[in-house]
Amino acid sequence: MSIVYDEQQQAIARESRRVLDARVDKARLLGLLERTGEWDRTFWDTAIEQGWTALAVPEAQGGLGLGLIELGLVAQASGAATAGAPFLTSNYGAIRALAGLDGEAASHWLPKLASGEALAAIASAEGNAVLPSLPTVTFADGRLSGTKPAVTAGLSAHFAVVWASHGGEPALVLATLDGVARRAVDSFDNARLFADLDFADSPASLLATGDAARILALDILARQAVVTAHEQVGGAEALLFIARDYANERKAFGQPIGAFQSVKHRLAELYGLVEIARANAIHAASIEGQPGFVAAAAAARLTATEAYDTAARDAVQVHGGIGTTWESGLHLHMRRARSLAIEQGNMLFWEDILVDELAGASA
Amino acid sequence: MSEIETFRQRARAWLESVAPAFGKDALKGLSEAEHLAAGRAYQAAKFAAGFAGIHWDPELGGQGLTPLHKVVFEQEEMGFGMPIAYFGVSLGISVPVVLRFAQDRAWARERAIAALRGDEIWCQLFSEPSGGSDLAGLRTKVETEGNGWKLNGQKLWTTFAQHSDYGVIIARNDPKALKHKGLTFFWLDMKAPGVEVRPIKLAAAGHDHVNEVFFDDVRLDDGQRLSPVGGGFATAMATLMIERYSASDPAGFGPTTATFVDLAKISEINGRPAIADGRIRSAIARSHAMRAGLEAITTRAMRMMAAGMEPGPEGALNKLVSVRSRQKLSELAIDLMGQLGLAWDPLASSKDDWVASWLAAPTGRIAGGADEMLLNTIAEKILGLPQDHRPDKGVPFDQIPA
Numbered sequence: 001m002s003i004v005y006d007e008q009q010q011a012i013a014r015e016s017r018r019v020l021d022a023r024v025d026k027a028r029l030l031g032l033l034e035r036t037g038e039w040d041r042t043f044w045d046t047a048i049e050q051g052w053t054a055l056a057v058p059e060a061q062g063g064l065g066l067g068l069i070e071l072g073l074v075a076q077a078s079g080a081a082t083a084g085a086p087f088l089t090s091n092y093g094a095i096r097a098l099a100g101l102d103g104e105a106a107s108h109w110l111p112k113l114a115s116g117e118a119l120a121a122i123a124s125a126e127g128n129a130v131l132p133s134l135p136t137v138t139f140a141d142g143r144l145s146g147t148k149p150a151v152t153a154g155l156s157a158h159f160a161v162v163w164a165s166h167g168g169e170p171a172l173v174l175a176t177l178d179g180v181a182r183r184a185v186d187s188f189d190n191a192r193l194f195a196d197l198d199f200a201d202s203p204a205s206l207l208a209t210g211d212a213a214r215i216l217a218l219d220i221l222a223r224q225a226v227v228t229a230h231e232q233v234g235g236a237e238a239l240l241f242i243a244r245d246y247a248n249e250r251k252a253f254g255q256p257i258g259a260f261q262s263v264k265h266r267l268a269e270l271y272g273l274v275e276i277a278r279a280n281a282i283h284a285a286s287i288e289g290q291p292g293f294v295a296a297a298a299a300a301r302l303t304a305t306e307a308y309d310t311a312a313r314d315a316v317q318v319h320g321g322i323g324t325t326w327e328s329g330l331h332l333h334m335r336r337a338r339s340l341a342i343e344q345g346n347m348l349f350w351e352d353i354l355v356d357e358l359a360g361a362s363a
Numbered sequence: 364m365s366e367i368e369t370f371r372q373r374a375r376a377w378l379e380s381v382a383p384a385f386g387k388d389a390l391k392g393l394s395e396a397e398h399l400a401a402g403r404a405y406q407a408a409k410f411a412a413g414f415a416g417i418h419w420d421p422e423l424g425g426q427g428l429t430p431l432h433k434v435v436f437e438q439e440e441m442g443f444g445m446p447i448a449y450f451g452v453s454l455g456i457s458v459p460v461v462l463r464f465a466q467d468r469a470w471a472r473e474r475a476i477a478a479l480r481g482d483e484i485w486c487q488l489f490s491e492p493s494g495g496s497d498l499a500g501l502r503t504k505v506e507t508e509g510n511g512w513k514l515n516g517q518k519l520w521t522t523f524a525q526h527s528d529y530g531v532i533i534a535r536n537d538p539k540a541l542k543h544k545g546l547t548f549f550w551l552d553m554k555a556p557g558v559e560v561r562p563i564k565l566a567a568a569g570h571d572h573v574n575e576v577f578f579d580d581v582r583l584d585d586g587q588r589l590s591p592v593g594g595g596f597a598t599a600m601a602t603l604m605i606e607r608y609s610a611s612d613p614a615g616f617g618p619t620t621a622t623f624v625d626l627a628k629i630s631e632i633n634g635r636p637a638i639a640d641g642r643i644r645s646a647i648a649r650s651h652a653m654r655a656g657l658e659a660i661t662t663r664a665m666r667m668m669a670a671g672m673e674p675g676p677e678g679a680l681n682k683l684v685s686v687r688s689r690q691k692l693s694e695l696a697i698d699l700m701g702q703l704g705l706a707w708d709p710l711a712s713s714k715d716d717w718v719a720s721w722l723a724a725p726t727g728r729i730a731g732g733a734d735e736m737l738l739n740t741i742a743e744k745i746l747g748l749p750q751d752h753r754p755d756k757g758v759p760f761d762q763i764p765a
Contacts, residue, residue, distance in 0.1 A: 002662040004670060244746050259749040261735075264742035271741055272684055275677040276656030283659035299652035306649075351648035358651060359624050359638055 061110035079234025094120030154195035387444030406481025437610030457485035615689030
């Protein structure tokens with residue numbers, strides 16, 4: 001389907017870029033890299049002030065009732081600035097997990113997600129498996145036990161949607177994180193708040209079981225993947241422009257290095273990767289919840305990961321030695337490119353999901 | 364339903380109705396002459412049904428619709444494998460440039476209608492042995508003679524010159540002027556004395572489609588001139604911009620990813636199903652994801668056109684990215700077939716045969732802008748990077764080291 005952004009959407013894109021340009025401070029972001037367990041609260045204050053936390057929450061629960069297209073635009077601006085907090089994506093996953101429910105949990109958490117008071121985590125992976133067929137974390141009698149490793153946003157989230165086993169079947173459960181033991185993971189991208197979560201008879205409630213749980217878990221993951229794809233496109237495009245500007249300005253052998261085809265072609269190829277990823281991200285956002293969405297999300301995710309990783313590699317290369325310094329800050333993008341490549345499922349996972357969609361899961 | 368969707372349905376219905384006569388199955392095994400005749404008959408049927416010159420002025424035999432209608436028709440038409448190749452340059456480039464610049468308007472109108480009906484075919488004589496990507500490096504010479512001109516030299520890679528009635532040509536009128544300044548643009552009668560066309564046999568299968576064209580004292584009237592004297596390069600550039608919007612194929616005019624999936628489903632690797640093999644799965648996923656992106660770029664461009672907006676420059680990626688992908692996927696498909704992949708049917712179509720697709724892929728990466736030129740264009744025109752070092756700039760043509 002794909003879309004052309006309307007005026008309101010263009011305004012969201014413009015405004016989020018403008019606000020983040022003015023407020024993101026590279027020195028502050030560099031400082032966060034060296035401290036485990038801290039994150040960019042200034043960004044979250046901005047997100048609350050700008051209404052980004054409320055964007056995708058249903059209107060009945062105090063939100064604006066918008067969806068992936070609009071949130072994607074904010075994510076793209078955040079990605080460009082290596083700003084952002086993991087909650088931009090994980091809260092969206094939680095909104096989707098809760099939005100279908102009538103119960104107390106939805107009316108308790110959704111308004112808090114809209115106001116930005118509540119932070120959510122989605123805990124699916126175990127070991128290197130993105131969505132293990134039978135997780136070791138188990139749910140029984142309203143209690144959850146076991147460990148989820150390196151959960152994005154895990155260190156500060158108030159509640160989590162957890163992929164667990166329940167009587168020999170997979171299940172999706174909702175757990176508050178009060179009293180759950182957490183260990184911060186010292187990471188190459190610390191601002192993402194990765195933490196191991198140790199559930200020990202922690203109170204939790206069932207959202208779905210069996211096939212329904214798997215479908216819901218994959219749907220949540222796919223929606224988050226599209227938010228992340230926008231963030232990756234924003235980061236990749238920012239790097240493309242940074243490298244382009246440097247290539248125009250830096251001279252060697254009597255001319256700007258951007259006049260050498262080895263540099264020009266590298267950047268032109270990168271432009272291609274960025275535009276293909278952008279088109280896929282827009283298309284996926286425009287068919288959210290419709291047939292073909294998971295395949296579109298997978299395509300968006302694969303091309304966005306390729307674009308951002310390549311941009312990180314090539315932008316540093318175009319800068320030469322200076323690009324490898326701490327001060328240059330290019331490694332903020334390089335680190336983010338890799339952390340985002342893993343969150344929401346790696347390429348290996350999404351390649352398989354996509355081929356299952358194209359060739360049939362029995363393949 | 365939107366007006367454009369109604370048009371799409373009408374187009375599809377008509378295409379389905381003529382597919383038994385002109386579709387790819389009907390064309391199998393035809394000789395070169397029979398294939399050309401089928402092409403002309405199909406073009407005539409298109410004209411009669413109101414699907415020729417879709418976005419052209421009705422005064423010139425067109426339908427007066429938008430470029431979007433044209434692209435929609437081309438998208439629908441693509442899957443049928445109709446014999447349209449003969450008219451791509453003719454109607455996409457040569458005739459429109461004649462209509463824009465010809466001095467005799469009534470004559471141009473007559474040619475336009477004959478070309479739309481498939482009665483006449485036009486070629487474009489640009490590339491030469493010493494000027495392909497570097498068009499302005501051309502050496503074909505045009506000199507004043509009496510009140511007209513005299514043409515000598517050679518063109519190369521001229522598509523369907525052997526079937527053409529007319530052509531548009533750029534030649535050098537002043538070798539002492541700067542490289543880009545001494546060129547002039549004309550139209551030419553391909554049956555005129557002194558014009559000799561020699562088809563070139565390509566490595567890829569199928570009927571010959573490119574030619575060498577030699578000119579030996581070919582006489583041109585000044586009325587055949589389509590640019591100011593010495594102003595031909597700008598006209599040539601305008602020519603290349605005429606066909607801004609045309610249907611692209613995310614499969615790079617080769618087989619689709621779905622065709623590859625079908626092959627993987629019936630193949631084994633070391634006794635195990637190929638479709639379960641990680642290498643094959645990765646290739647399928649990456650190829651599909653990239654092509655889906657190109658398709659989304661095209662869809663977005665069409666939506667922008669429908670909204671009266673100018674599509675973004677990212678449409679320029681289509682040919683560059685899709686043909687390379689087709690080339691590599693075709694190699695992998697032949698790998699997957701193993702010994703069975705060694706068989707070759709010279710008349711198979713690139714759209715559904717992996718060997719034919721692989722053999723013809725290099726042409727796709729060179730014709731209509733080599734990959735390297737497209738990358739330069741993206742770098743310079745879209746990203747704003749500097750031009751390459753150009754020792755030929757600002758130097759009279761005859762002083763540029765050959």
